[in-house]
Amino acid sequence: QVQLVQSGTEIKKPGSSVKVSCKASGGTFTNYAVSWVRQAPGQGLEWLGGSIPVFRRGSYTQGRVTISADESRSTVYVEVSSLTSEDTAVYFCAVATVGTDYLFEHWGPGTLVTVSS
């Protein structure tokens, strides 16, 4: 059973960057597909990106979002640059069911990122 531990609450200034981590506890991310999903206050779920499987692919960037991984630490990261108030959200890592890429069976507890001047 994969258990996920995420880094703590972040408060950032507009224009800065934030990097949130997600570590597998009691297991490993190897061969799992890991995605990041966020939920802004009062809003729905938004997929930020994912990788299949993340450790084989290395980091990749889409727009302002970069997803990377450190296999030695069994940790996946999401970094969002050029932050605005619209990036204020709870950020979740989500691990897909084995054999699928984006069917999210396991979720981290979430990390609150607040962007405020």
Add this chain to the structure above:
Amino acid sequence: DIVMTQSPDSLAVSLGERATINCKSSQSLLYSSKKKNYLAWYQKKSGQPPKLLISWASTRESGVPDRFSGSGSGTDFTLTISSLQAEDVAVYYCQQYYSTPITFGGGTKVEI
């Protein structure tokens, strides 16, 4: 991008009564060669991460009460809670995993 449209936005159901949530996709989620619909349902309670309830449109996940059921194919899907319990108060989301970018419906808030 595949657009997922849920209805209603919210509904109030008495304890023990049926709740029905609809989800429509802008294109078919049926992978014909595999005969599977790439549609999932999640339950999201305040302060908690989403919980996977239903995969492949109608497969209940292990440990999910059998009052939850999913149906539909192609572009039209339904999540049914046959007898609402107090612990079912939550927001429910459909999600397509047919193609990237992965997209979710806007959510349906279920209240007593």
